[in-house]
Every structure is written in C-alpha cells, then in structure tokens.
Amino acid sequence: MTHAPFAARLTRHPIAFAADAAADAARSLADLGPDLLPLIHGTAGCSPYLKGLMLREADWLRAALTISPEAALAEVLEPLDTLSVDTLGAGLRIAKRRVALLIGLADLGGVWRLEAVTGALTQLADRAVHLCLTRLVAEEIRRGKLPGQGPDDAETGAGMVALAMGKMGAHELNYSSDIDLICLFDETRYGGDAPEARAAFIRVTRRMTALLSDLTGEGYVFRTDLRLRPDAAVTPVCLSMAAAESYYESVGRTWERAAYIKARPCGGDLAAGQRFLHSLTPFVWRKHLDFAAIQDAHDMRLRIRDHRGLHGPIVIEGHNMKLGVGGIREIEFFTQTRQLIAGGRDTALRGRTTVGSLAALAEKGWVPPEVAEDLTALYRAHREVEHRLQMVGDAQTHDMPATAQGVARIAFFSGTEDVAGFRAALTARLEQTDFLTEGFFAPGQVEDGPELSDSARAIVDAWANYPALRSDRAVAIFQRLRPSLLRSLMAAANPDEALVAFDGFLIGLPSGVQIFSLFEANPQLVELIVDIAATAPVLARYLSRNAAVLDAVIGGSFFAPWPGCAALTGLLAEHLSGVTDYEGKLDAARRWTREWHFRVGVHHLRGLIDAFEAGKHYADLAEAVVAALWPVVGAEYARKHGAAPGRGAVLLGMGSLGAARLNAGSDLDLIVIYDSADAEASDGPRPLPPRLYYARLTQAMVTALTAPMAEGRLYEVDMRLRPSGRQGPVATSIESFRAYQMTEAWTWEHLALTRARPLAGNPDLAAEVEAFRREVFAATGQGPKVLADVAEMRSRLQAAKPPEGAWEAKNGAGRLMDIELLAQTCALRLADPARRVEAQLRAGVKGGFLSQAGETALLAAYRLCWRLQAGTRLLTDRKLELDRLGSGGRAFLVRETGEADADALSARLEALVAAAAAVISERLGEKDGAGDATD
Structure with missing residues (x-):
C-alpha cells in the first residue's frame, strides 16, 4: 500500500507556548518548508524534549519528512535485524530517538490517529525485545549454558518467551510508556537439565532488561517492568511455564485474569508462548458469566485511589489522567471487567484492544452502542492529553501540571490558546467518563427492606446459616440485594408461598458469590426467580443446583425466536467442536442442553409459548442432542474399534420423541437399526463383528445420554420398543428388523412403529427404514385381529x-x-x-x-x-x-x-x-x- 508523504497529511499543529524555543528550532529547520514549519514551531515551543530530538536528529528528520511516516518507520526498524549483541544497545537507542520523534510529530500533526501512534511504539518495543532476547540466548548457547541447544535454536529463544502484558500486549503503548513483560521458558524442552536452563534464562532476562532500560549517552530504549509475573516478590525474573501455570490455577487473582486479556508473545519462542496462553484459557475465561469480577474490579479501583490519594472532586491541576476519577483506567476497567464477565462464553469478546473490545461488547449487547461510542471518544481524547503530558519532557507521567501555567502549556500543546475552554472541556470529559463507568462498578447502598411477619422473619433469619452465605463476600453482596428481593417476594400473589419457595431455592445453592453478583448486576433476574419460585418450586430447586443456566437469560438471545431443530443441531455441533476430549464434550453437551431446556421451561411458565409449542421445542432440543452426539460417540468408538462396518446405523426416535412432542420431564424412546452390508468385522485396532460392534456402539450412545457426570445427565433413555423388547439385542440389523416386523411382531409393536422417526445416522439407511415402515402398515394394518x-x-x-x-x-x-x-x-x-x-x-x-x-x-x-x-x-x-x-x-x-x-x-x-x-x-x-x- 502506498502512503502519501508526511506534509500532505497534516491536519493540525500545536501552538508555541515558549516563543524563544520555537523560534530557535524554526530557524534551524527552516529548510523543511512552509507546510511543516507550523508543526516544528509549535512542537518546539511546547516540548523541550522534542525540540532537543529535532535538533539532534535534524539530518535524519529532513529526509524522513519527505516520505510517508510508514516508510520512515520501516527504514528505522529494518536495519536493527543486522545488529550484533555488542552493537544492539546503541543501535536500539538511536532507533528509539528517531521513532519517538517521528511518532510525536505524526501524532501532533494529526497525520496518525491514536491506534497508529500506539501501534508504531509497540512495533519498536516488539522488535527490541525479540532482538535482545534472541541475541542474548545465542550468547548462552555459545557458552554452552543451555544444554542440547544449537545456534539455530537462538532464533526461537531456545524455548524462552517474553509475554507482552498491559498496553504493550494490546499494541496501546503510550508515548513514554514502560513495557510490562513476563519471561517464561518451556521446561519440557530440557527435562532433567531444566534447573541449568533456568539459570541461563534468568541471566538473559536481567541482561535484556539492562539493554533496554539503562540510561546511557544515547538515551534508553524502554523502561522495563517484570513485576506482573506470578508472585513477583519471591519468584525469579524468568520461571518455567509449569510453575506459572500451577500458580495461576491455585492462587491466581481477578486482576491477573484481567492482565492476561491483553497478553501475547512478543519475543523468543512465540509458539511456546501461544501454547502457554492457551493453557491459561480456563483461568482467564470462566465458563459461566462472572459478575463477581465487578466487585473485584471495584475493590481494586478503591485500593489504587487510596494508595495514590486520588479521591475527591476533579481539580485539573495535578489530576491523574490515568488513575484519577474519570481517567483512562476507568474505561479500561469498565471494558476488561465486562470482557471477563462474558468472554468465557463468547470468544468474540476476548479482544486485546480497548477500542476494539468496546465495539465488540456493543455488538453483542453487553454495552449500549451509544455508551461504547462515547467511551471510545473519551478514551482517545484522554490518551491524546496523556501523550502531550509525556511529550513535554519524556516523563512517564499521567499527572496534569500542578500549576495554571503548566496547564496552559498543555492547552497550547493540544492546539488551542483558549485555556479556559480547554480546562472546561477536559473537566467535562472526566466527569462524563466517571458518570458512564461509576454506576457499573460502585455497589448500591444497603436499603431498608419491607416489614415482615413473625413467620417470614423466622425464615429470613435462618438464611444466615445457609451454605450460600458462608463467606463474608457473599454476605456483603446479599445484604445489598436482600431489600429489593424481599419487596419482590412480598408483592407476589401469595407472599408466604413465594417466600417458602424462594427459601427452597436459596437453601439448595452450594455457594452465593456468583449468583448474588449476577442478581445485583441484573435486577430483572430477581423478578424471574421470584416468579419461578412462586409458581414452579421444582424448577426453582433445579435452578439452585444449576444456577449457571441463568447465564443464558442475560446472554443476549434468551427471548429470541426459537431457532428450530436444524439450527440447534448446528449450534451444539459447533459448541462441541471446540472441546478436545470426549468426556469434556459430554459435559459440554449437558451444560448446553440444560440452558436450552431451562429456556423452554421459562418461556412456557411466563406464557411466551403454550404447551404445544413447548412440546415441539423440547422435542427439537432432544433431537438436536441425539443428532449432534451420535457422530461424537461414533468417532470415539471408531478410535478403538475402527469405522462402522457396512452402511452404518440409524437412530429412530419412538413414542413421544418420534411424534416430536415432549414435556419437561420426558425420557427418550430410541431404537437402533444397522446394515453391516455383509462386512465381517470393523477395521480398527480392536476389530469387532458387526452385531457386537453395533450393540456396543448403541450402549455407548445410551451411556453418553444417561451417564451422571459432573454436569449431570442429559436424558433417561428407554429402548424397550426395540424388536423383542428387553430380550432383544440393543441394536438390530435391517434384515432382522424386516423379518421380525413382517412375521413375529405383535400389533402393539406395529402401533409403536407409527411414531418411529429417524433422528440421526446414515441418511440412505434412514430412507430405507422409513419406506419399510410404510410397507409394514400396508401389509399388517388391515389384519382381522x-x-x-x-x-x-x-x-x-x-x-x-x-x-x-x-x-x-x-x-x-x-x-x-x-x-x-x-x-x-x-x-x-x-x-x-x-x-x-x-x-x-x-x-x-x-x-x-x-x-x-x-x-x-x-x-x-x-x-x-x-x-x-x-x-x-x-x-x-x-x-x-x-x-x-x-x-x-x-x-x-x-x-x-x-x-x-x-x-x-x-x-x-x-x-x-x-x-x-x-x-x-x-x-x-x-x-x-x-x-x-x-x-
């Protein structure tokens, strides 16, 4: 792609705050031409740091500004790959000066928008980290300190990787940002030599940090922070992936989960780094909607403000644009917390960037579109102010100047001489950010509840001893929730019945933090629970054991039109395709089915559908489960015994399932018919003759549906409608089925066949069975008996x-x-x-x-x-x-x-x-x- 030259893309420029400094720079660079001089003049008059860079790099700058900034950036970065470990430090520092100057002018001149500015800074950081790491690993290999590794292994870090965290991970580095890294190594590459390798990688990490951070005559590259690693106070600067994974699985905290939203490998063994991040998926992304993360984020915000003394009204002088009220971190917390809530169920919400994630959250209904648009505009405006604060003196600061004169400098740097207007606009943006984000985080005050009768009071007082209210955190959330909950219960048609039913729900909850957080964040769920408790105690008891199904209610499509059997089958098949192990697929199917089953029940209970629609929906769901699980079971069985011999099998739904009308408690009537096509056996590692193969495959399918697992069972299955009932084989060959139906079957078996319907399996065999079903009726239905x-x-x-x-x-x-x-x-x-x-x-x-x-x-x-x-x-x-x-x-x-x-x-x-x-x-x-x- 061809980009226009720098000067042709200018849209704005700062206004010189210090006229002498501006004039000095303008004289030295007068040959740049009239189009660029306002930018040079204004920049030098506001930033001593950038003025110094312009004068120091004047020759390079003259050439760089004649081409596009994209080409100029590439010309700086590409030669870095040729540097040796001895020349790397100086070379990177020169590159940093030039990139900082180019990016600063592109930002101030409106040539690049925010994402291009932060992206270019991150490009340099990525290149610097990767080069330092691989060059230093090569040194360790040359010295024989990494057992079994040769020169070629250096390019992949010999199993060491640097993870970019925070803003670097999201390609969002600010102008004078430090970089947050976690350094790990793949211990499986070294076996018994892992301790020796770890020592080498610790040396690499320390030397890399020095190469990047130390201030020399050429400046520095990036200040480097390694404190986001697991238990940083006691762990080495580089640790094994196994140790890190063990830490996160056992004691990882919500803020660490949030940190890993943006994490990505940036240097060394990128593939190993990606595998490690994949292993952390269950830690970062919870399978249930995680509203408890809101309280964690709120607590973290308060701790930061307490530590930094950032409470109180907004005052422009000294206000922290990152951590203060209405600052950048508020928008980031708002976005990341919502990602943590829902990203476990929706991979589209796992983006690293703030702006991109806000857009995804709006698209999925987790943030109102207008709020996402407002926060995006506020985020970009805040980041521009932050960059100007840092450009003044290349300081890693987020604080507005402490004096009115200093604030005026930032106003001029932002392109306006109207300092009062600048202050008013900045205050308005901070207040708007606070308004949009504070209500999401700050829990409500505890209110007074309604007056209760003595019997009701006795029930409510007993709640303190229930398992769901064992933890202080659950109690704190429930205390805020209880008044509105009791008001809803007392407003029911029969308050005493509703309270007793809700009590049955509450006593069955094994824990409360997640479900109470869910209720607090979604008040409409309280009304739903009260309705269910007051109407259907069985459904309420089911909910207390499976509270995670409420995730589906707020998942965005709970009240959408019913998708139908074919769509459900595709949804479940897609859902299972993302699970690797067989038992995991069966548990995933149970969770998925439970949510849809609950949805049908709620729709029926609330009058959104009638009994006949509910009957069809339950049947669609059961058919989808059978159709999606059959190939999963078949594939697992084939792994041991080979592909099904002959033409395969077909599952027939019988009874109410065949008629496509089930109720909330229906079991499934199934039979299996197969055609071995004269095959003698399957062709797997442990081949089986067809009769035994299909019998065991059928048993495996029944087990997949009925086995009580961690997530419960799917359905009860009844196979007594097969030929010969309980005495017959669980799977019947097509030849035996034909012969039995024509010569041995009783009238009741022919009647049962009137509702038989193929659900899954070989479509040609299914068509043959259906044609034969009709033959049976024609041949036997008119019999005298x-x-x-x-x-x-x-x-x-x-x-x-x-x-x-x-x-x-x-x-x-x-x-x-x-x-x-x-x-x-x-x-x-x-x-x-x-x-x-x-x-x-x-x-x-x-x-x-x-x-x-x-x-x-x-x-x-x-x-x-x-x-x-x-x-x-x-x-x-x-x-x-x-x-x-x-x-x-x-x-x-x-x-x-x-x-x-x-x-x-x-x-x-x-x-x-x-x-x-x-x-x-x-x-x-x-x-x-x-x-x-x-x-």
Whole structure:
C-alpha cells in the first residue's frame, strides 16, 4: 500500500507556548518548508524534549519528512535485524530517538490517529525485545549454558518467551510508556537439565532488561517492568511455564485474569508462548458469566485511589489522567471487567484492544452502542492529553501540571490558546467518563427492606446459616440485594408461598458469590426467580443446583425466536467442536442442553409459548442432542474399534420423541437399526463383528445420554420398543428388523412403529427404514385381529396404569395414552405415515374409520389433557394435586388451559375425558362392534 508523504497529511499543529524555543528550532529547520514549519514551531515551543530530538536528529528528520511516516518507520526498524549483541544497545537507542520523534510529530500533526501512534511504539518495543532476547540466548548457547541447544535454536529463544502484558500486549503503548513483560521458558524442552536452563534464562532476562532500560549517552530504549509475573516478590525474573501455570490455577487473582486479556508473545519462542496462553484459557475465561469480577474490579479501583490519594472532586491541576476519577483506567476497567464477565462464553469478546473490545461488547449487547461510542471518544481524547503530558519532557507521567501555567502549556500543546475552554472541556470529559463507568462498578447502598411477619422473619433469619452465605463476600453482596428481593417476594400473589419457595431455592445453592453478583448486576433476574419460585418450586430447586443456566437469560438471545431443530443441531455441533476430549464434550453437551431446556421451561411458565409449542421445542432440543452426539460417540468408538462396518446405523426416535412432542420431564424412546452390508468385522485396532460392534456402539450412545457426570445427565433413555423388547439385542440389523416386523411382531409393536422417526445416522439407511415402515402398515394394518388386539391392549393398560386422582391427564380412559392409542390405530389401519396425534386422527376421518364428530371429541380431550400434562410436568415431578400446588401454580394451569378457575377446569376435564372414552370404546368394538364409522 502506498502512503502519501508526511506534509500532505497534516491536519493540525500545536501552538508555541515558549516563543524563544520555537523560534530557535524554526530557524534551524527552516529548510523543511512552509507546510511543516507550523508543526516544528509549535512542537518546539511546547516540548523541550522534542525540540532537543529535532535538533539532534535534524539530518535524519529532513529526509524522513519527505516520505510517508510508514516508510520512515520501516527504514528505522529494518536495519536493527543486522545488529550484533555488542552493537544492539546503541543501535536500539538511536532507533528509539528517531521513532519517538517521528511518532510525536505524526501524532501532533494529526497525520496518525491514536491506534497508529500506539501501534508504531509497540512495533519498536516488539522488535527490541525479540532482538535482545534472541541475541542474548545465542550468547548462552555459545557458552554452552543451555544444554542440547544449537545456534539455530537462538532464533526461537531456545524455548524462552517474553509475554507482552498491559498496553504493550494490546499494541496501546503510550508515548513514554514502560513495557510490562513476563519471561517464561518451556521446561519440557530440557527435562532433567531444566534447573541449568533456568539459570541461563534468568541471566538473559536481567541482561535484556539492562539493554533496554539503562540510561546511557544515547538515551534508553524502554523502561522495563517484570513485576506482573506470578508472585513477583519471591519468584525469579524468568520461571518455567509449569510453575506459572500451577500458580495461576491455585492462587491466581481477578486482576491477573484481567492482565492476561491483553497478553501475547512478543519475543523468543512465540509458539511456546501461544501454547502457554492457551493453557491459561480456563483461568482467564470462566465458563459461566462472572459478575463477581465487578466487585473485584471495584475493590481494586478503591485500593489504587487510596494508595495514590486520588479521591475527591476533579481539580485539573495535578489530576491523574490515568488513575484519577474519570481517567483512562476507568474505561479500561469498565471494558476488561465486562470482557471477563462474558468472554468465557463468547470468544468474540476476548479482544486485546480497548477500542476494539468496546465495539465488540456493543455488538453483542453487553454495552449500549451509544455508551461504547462515547467511551471510545473519551478514551482517545484522554490518551491524546496523556501523550502531550509525556511529550513535554519524556516523563512517564499521567499527572496534569500542578500549576495554571503548566496547564496552559498543555492547552497550547493540544492546539488551542483558549485555556479556559480547554480546562472546561477536559473537566467535562472526566466527569462524563466517571458518570458512564461509576454506576457499573460502585455497589448500591444497603436499603431498608419491607416489614415482615413473625413467620417470614423466622425464615429470613435462618438464611444466615445457609451454605450460600458462608463467606463474608457473599454476605456483603446479599445484604445489598436482600431489600429489593424481599419487596419482590412480598408483592407476589401469595407472599408466604413465594417466600417458602424462594427459601427452597436459596437453601439448595452450594455457594452465593456468583449468583448474588449476577442478581445485583441484573435486577430483572430477581423478578424471574421470584416468579419461578412462586409458581414452579421444582424448577426453582433445579435452578439452585444449576444456577449457571441463568447465564443464558442475560446472554443476549434468551427471548429470541426459537431457532428450530436444524439450527440447534448446528449450534451444539459447533459448541462441541471446540472441546478436545470426549468426556469434556459430554459435559459440554449437558451444560448446553440444560440452558436450552431451562429456556423452554421459562418461556412456557411466563406464557411466551403454550404447551404445544413447548412440546415441539423440547422435542427439537432432544433431537438436536441425539443428532449432534451420535457422530461424537461414533468417532470415539471408531478410535478403538475402527469405522462402522457396512452402511452404518440409524437412530429412530419412538413414542413421544418420534411424534416430536415432549414435556419437561420426558425420557427418550430410541431404537437402533444397522446394515453391516455383509462386512465381517470393523477395521480398527480392536476389530469387532458387526452385531457386537453395533450393540456396543448403541450402549455407548445410551451411556453418553444417561451417564451422571459432573454436569449431570442429559436424558433417561428407554429402548424397550426395540424388536423383542428387553430380550432383544440393543441394536438390530435391517434384515432382522424386516423379518421380525413382517412375521413375529405383535400389533402393539406395529402401533409403536407409527411414531418411529429417524433422528440421526446414515441418511440412505434412514430412507430405507422409513419406506419399510410404510410397507409394514400396508401389509399388517388391515389384519382381522388388529382391533381386537388394540382393545385387549387398552384393557391391560388401564388395569396396569389406572388414573392417579381426578387431575390425571396421561393414564386412564379418554386421556392422553388412550387417545394416542386410537390415533396410532388409525394410522396403522389406513397405512398413513403420520406420526402426530392430530394428523393420525385426521387420517382416520379421511379413511372412514372415524367420524368428524368423533375426531372433534378426541381432539378436545387430547388438547386439554396435553396442556394439563405439560404444565404439570413443568411444575412438579409428582402426581398433580391442585390444592397443594400453591396459588402461582394453580394460576398457571388455569391460564394454560383457558379456564376461569380450578372448578371450571375440573368440570371440563371430566366431561371431555368421558366423551373421548366413549368414542374410543365404540371404535374398538367394546360396545357395538367394529363396524363402519359413525356419523
């Protein structure tokens, strides 16, 4: 890319504060021409340091300003690679002078924006660190102090790496910045010689620091700070990666996590450095939303202010632009803390730069776009003032001058003679920064809560002994949270019930800091928890054991439209692809599924979807889990036993899963059919014959779904609908499946097949199974014994599973299973491929087996029973006893079923169930025989 020359890009210039100094420089550099002289004049009149550099480097400057600053920078940096260890110190110092002069003029003249200025400084720092490190490592290798290393190893630091931290890591170095480095070495490269290598690398680090930092006649390169390393007071200046990783895993603190947001390898073995940073990912980026980091950041801010005496109102004289109220650090803390909160779940939020990270946070909904824009503008303006403070005398300062005259110099340096206007604008920017950031960090004051009855007071007083409130930190956050929480509970329809239910949630929490921080930062979650606690105690108890699912509520898309099965499958597959080990994938699938399952329940509970939408969503989720996990399980199994012999297998969803309608507590009915295609065995390290291969693969898939792991289990799985039930093999060959269905299967097995649906596996085999399923119906559905068999089955089911109480929705005459049985009979008799109850009953009408009046009666009962069953399973895992549900639960069920009250619901349920039972009995010949459809 070709860049325009320096002079052609000038947009501004300082105004000389010291006229004599300005005139002196202008005379010496008069030959630069009229376009550049205002910049030279103003700069020299404000900065003794830059005036001195201009005069000292006048010859170089004349040539540099005739070309683009990008080309001039390259001409300074490129020759550095030829320097030896003996000439490196002087060469780097000359380069630093010239780069500092070039960058200063490009900044002051508006030729480069902030990111180009800080980026150029960082380029020099990177080059200097890498050259010093590799040249000094080469010396250690030449002296035989690094066992097993040769001259070629020096270019990669022989396993040593310097990590750029802070502003250097983010390419954001300020004008007179020091550089923060952490020096490490890869101990695995040395085995038993690691202690000797460590001694050599410590020498390298100390000599490198001296090469960069020592002030000589040529100046210095960069002041170097090594204090960000683990436990800096007691550890050597260079330590092994294993020791550093052990430290962070055991005692690493929030500020160290924040520091590693910007970390990157900048010198030496960059690949080893990148591997080390990858190993720290779990330390830096927590898998759950980490709102507790807000309190840590706030505490750190207060400690800094206390230490520096930076409290009090904003006064321009002496104000610290970095650490003071409304300063640069406030914006950086604001940005980094939000990154720590959400970056564990969203890699797009792990950027190193402040401006870039603010934009990412706004795009993802973590910061309002207008706030991100304002903070970006404030950050850039603050950094420009900071640079001018440092350019005056090349001092690593962030303090505004202590005198009015000194402040006036900075105003002139910033291009304005209106000192009062400069002061007012700076004050306004500081105050705006403070306004935008302070509310995010500073916790609210403890308020008075509502008056409580004696019984309520007894419950609340007991909270002090709960596990979630064991730590002082949890107690402090909860004390601020409790008044608003109690007000919400007391505003519930039945406050006593809501308080008891919330108590059940609270007592189940194993710890409180994260969840209480989450509530404090997101007050709307308190209302959600109160709603859940007052309506669905089972869901509240689930939440207390799995509080991390609340992360999803504030993750940005919790209330977005349902994505559908295909999108969910892709999302889960992508999620699992980022996990390396098999058990990790299974745990990751559990976390992911739990969040989506919770989302469906909350949407249903709050009336955003009805029972039928919830049923489809639960089924979509289960299908996505099966479809995404099947290849994961297959790949793990193939690693031991080779690829699946033949054409592979297909998983069929049966029952409610096949019909794509589940409730909150449904298990999964599955069967597996495979085609070995005459293969004799698999081809892996431990080959297996097809029957054994697919049987064990099926068992592995069942285990993947059902095994209780650190993150719980996914689903219960029922495989009793496979050929021969419990006595049959867990996986069936396509040939055996065909033969069994045509010659041995009972009518109930053909009925079960009416809801079978391929979920995962070989698509060609799935199509073949589906075609055969339809053949079975055509061949067997008209048999003379079908209706008699169904009637007998119905009788047995009703004897084995009678209704449990008046509110039973599933078992019993005229209820869900009874209606589903007749619907399946319709599909079987009419050889219709439909799987859902509604479509199967419609097939019965079209085929003349069922009257429209009969269909209407069955659907009315089915819809009411499904709404009641889906709502019940969301609220409780026991039989429904409406008078024991609580007012919130009763209100939910009444609303869900569309009745005015519980009495009306009871009467309607009784009437519809009776009407449906009569239709079913008549159609199965239990009254008037199995004649033609009634009118």
